[in-house]
Amino acid sequence: MYQYDQYDQKIVDERVQQFRDQTRRYLAGELPEEEFRPLRLQNGLYVQRHAPMLRVAVPYGLLSSAQVRVLAKIARDYDKGYAHISTRQNVQFNWPKLEDVPDILAELAKVQMHAIQTSGNCLRNTTSDQFAGVARDELVDPRPWCEIIRQWTTLHPEFAYLPRKFKIAVNGAQQDRAAIEVHDIGLEVVKDSAGQTAFQVIIGGGLGRTPIVGSLIKENLPWQHLLSYLEAVLRVYNRLGRRDNKYKARIKILVKALTPEVFAERVDAEWAHLKDGPLTLTEAEVERVAQHFIDPDYKVLADEDFSALDAQYPDFAQWRSRNVMLHKKPGYAALTLSLKTNTRAPGDVTHEQLDAIAGLADRYSFGEVRNSHNQNMILADVEQAQLLTLWQELKALELATPNIGLLTNIICCPGGDYCSLANAKSIPVAQAIQQRFDDLDYLFDIGDLDLNISGCMNACGHHHVGHIGILGVDKKGAEFYQVCLGGNSERNASLGDILGPSFAQDEMPEVISKIIQVYLDQRIEEERFIDTYRRIGIDPFKERVYAADH
Template structure:
């Protein structure tokens, strides 16, 4: 994984010192709240319902064991013994006192981590496939390109005060696991006529106005990646609305201009940048790629014991079916550690578990791990002959729920328990659904099913692209929940449709059960929930719920 050079470390250290001084001046009364707000946001600090929230960047979702141990130390020393992994592959702490945050940032800097641009109207953390570099269907490894984008976008003076926050995702595989079509910019690695290229999507996003992105370039040669991104950002910076934050995202600009006009303006801007100093060279790409080299993996791994354990142990077999991903190298697998145990909020992990996972990453996965968009962790290089042993340890520490990709693998924002913006709580809804539908045989029979929950229209839980989406709404001071169906991410991305009037909190588990009953009654063999919905439409589901 990427390691800081002298420039990186100096920049981050100076940023920490700067923010420490700014915070001390604010606490002393020398900076007003209005003066301090943009400064703290630039360093990932939000003021939430109960305490400041610090969002720490995990570039393209990659963590080392050493870094995870530092996160565990921070959770123990400054927080309440846990952390929360987000849908953007970042990590959040919800209880750190404001005066302690500069010290936390200093400790993060010592292990090559930071909170720069995890908030504010700037380019946020670039995300990618959690299986990048090991997936069998990969066209090219997206991580070097993510790193190049990170270096280009970090503290870029021209893009530090955009009309609104800006998110970029990169996918390198045939199957889109990075949700590129619902990002401000989505980049898809393809093989073009002249070699490796990028299919460029612009104008996707969720929130108040959910939209699927449009393609503005089918095959951008890799050398022009940064200059083309600069052209897009310049057009957005110049024409994006600043008078209304609800209409300030680039998706609104693309829709208002029309994709053809937007593309033409980007092309015009690009002509001034094309072949300029930001053009990528083979040397620059090679330098970035060297941090993501192929590790020394064991050849000829004996898988006989693995196959035997899978055949003889039903619980282990379930875990393999749902939580283990095929690896491009024979004898290896990627293992997803579920953070969806019913005893805690989805995406949460306690200090003991973080320390354990760091140990397991070193013992079983070459010292590295990944954060997934589904708020789980991934050990990406596990030998099959060690998988049963690993599973036994995970099972002892509530990290082996064999439910990845099922109804129980709920994506959920922190909601009204923490967030000032939320209209309703999210976490109790997720836990109530898990308690209501806890028969694993039934859950497995339902097949792949994405259930996403957001506490407000900002859609941090990505409810718009859940097969079943749940949105918290406020009805005269009461918490209600709106259901949408049929959303998808991936290659066939689309926005879900609202089912009808919202429901009270206590009704939601039964509503979900009724929706599932309709699916079971109506499905064809081998048909998933979302496929059934798109075949039969909303009417049978409405009748099943509202009748």
């Protein structure tokens, strides 16, 4: 993984000292709230419903075991004993005291971490495939390109105050696990007809109040011009994006207003001034960054035959079928640690678990951990021969729920329990659904299904692109929940259709049960929920859910 050089470390250390003094002056009454607000946002600090929330940057979801141990220490010493994995692969702490935040940032800086640009109207964390570099279906490793983008975007003076926040995602595999079509910029790393690395550039995707699937703006952009083209995109947005209405300020609104074709013309006109200039990437620069992502010291192994173990340990077979992924190297596996149980909010991980995960990473996975935008954690380089032993350790840590890709692997924002913007609570709904579908045999029969929950229209839970999406709404001061069906965040992304009138919180488990029953009644052989929905449409679901006995 990427290691800071002296310049990186100096930037982060100086930022800690700056914010320490800014916080001191604010607490002493020397710095007004309106001046302190943009300063704290630039350091990832929000004011939530009950306490500040600190969002820690985890570039493209990659962590060392040493960094995970520091996150555990922060959760233990400065928070309420847990951390939260966000849908941008970052880590959030929900209960730090404002006066402690400079000390937390200092702890992070010791292990090359920070909270810079995790909030505010700037270029946010660049995200990617949680299996980057190890996936068997990968065409190009996206991590070096993510790092190049990170270095370009960090404290970029021209883009420190954009019309609104800005998010980039990069994918290099056949399957899109980075949801690139619903980002401000989505980049698909491909090989062109000459076998050279190039980029498909998708612009104007996003969720929130106006969900939009992005448009392909540039095909086969040569790798040398990646940064100059992105700079042109950001310049056009910075100049033409709306600043009079924050709900209409995202780049997706600009692309829609101009049309993708006209927006592409504007970008090309701006790019003409930048192409072949100082931002042009060289082979030496790409190689310098790529050297941080070379393969670890893999052994020469063969794939294991698990048939005997599967027969002896059926629970192990279930876990392996859902949580373990094919690895590019024979004899290795990438596996997902499920942070989705009935006992915690989706995406929460305790300080004890974090410490244990760091130890497991050192013993089993070359000291590396990843976060996924599905709010889970990953050990990416485990020898297949060690899977049974590791599974037994994960079970003891409550990290081995075999539900990856299943209904109870819920993406869920913090909702009204924490967020001051939320219209309704998200976590109780997620837990009630998890409890209703606590039968693993039934979950496995249902099969692949994404269920996402957001507490408000900001869509931090990505409800628009869940196969089943749930949105918290305010109904004359009461919390209700709107359901949509047919969303999808992977390749050929789609936005869900609203089912109909909203439901009270206690109705939600039964509503989801009825939706699932329609699917089971209507599916053909091994057809997935999303495919059945696309085939039969919304009406059968609407008829069942809103039947007279509702």
